[in-house]
Amino acid sequence: MNISVNDFNIQQISDSGQCFRWNRIGEMHYRGIFNGKVCEIFQHGNILDVSGVTKDEFNCYFDIDRDYSQIKELYARDKILKDAISLGEGIRILRQDNFETLISFIISANNNIPRIKKSVELISMRFGKKIYDNFYAFPNMHELSNVTEDELRACGVGFRAKYIVNTCRILLSDEHMLERISDFSNEECKRELLSLQGVGPKVADCVMLFSMGKVDVFPVDVWIKRLMEELYIHKETNIKEIATFGRSQFGEFAGIAQQYLFYARNTIKRILL
């Protein structure tokens, strides 16, 4: 299936840190797993060769209906953001599965991206449904509920194993909680997410941004903290203050601005100095 796109770069999306099941299989050729399917994308310019999913699934997952050009134009008035955007102009905010995103970001706590990817892959291979060949879907909450803390620890999640077990137990007693709260206001949605074990402010923000389409939330991890302190606030402060600052500074699409900054985190400071 050929699809014409704007503001889309599969390499940048794969490396953006919001998803953990995309991998490079060649030059501008990537494979990812979502909706229980194996999706391959080969990009040449603005043309994608997409296989494995329907066009509706593709459009929803990659947030195709949103006009990123307009957002980038808006943010280009900010000198720092302008440079960040120039490095990741094809980034988009994905709409990923609620449950998979929640568990993945519980695993992300005090962790690094390669290890998160490894754990998510092992959990899928051992406890998820086989799709074909060596490709497995991430387990749903019922499948993951049957997994013990030791089995999870064997996937390299460490002390987070207990959080996953407890969170699954809570969700199993209220199967549609995540869908329900995705329609709540940011404040109420976040309050519900914070009631789950292993979910603090940052993980809650990531779940809302990367799976619920709440693009105005501004997750603050160690990278964003450093970057914001050095480039915007010009002093050391705390995470809560940075989150508040980010939302007021960047407004309606603060989460998208955050992704541009996060993707550019390693090079943006060199450019500006």
Place this chain on the structure above:
DNA sequence: ACCCAGGATTTCA
């Protein structure tokens, strides 16, 4: 051996 990673929880002052 030490520090760090898309932090959260627990403990202590």
Place this chain on the structure above:
DNA sequence: TGAAATCATGGG
């Protein structure tokens, strides 16, 4: 209420 200690684990 808020700052420190603790939590697994692999890589630099």
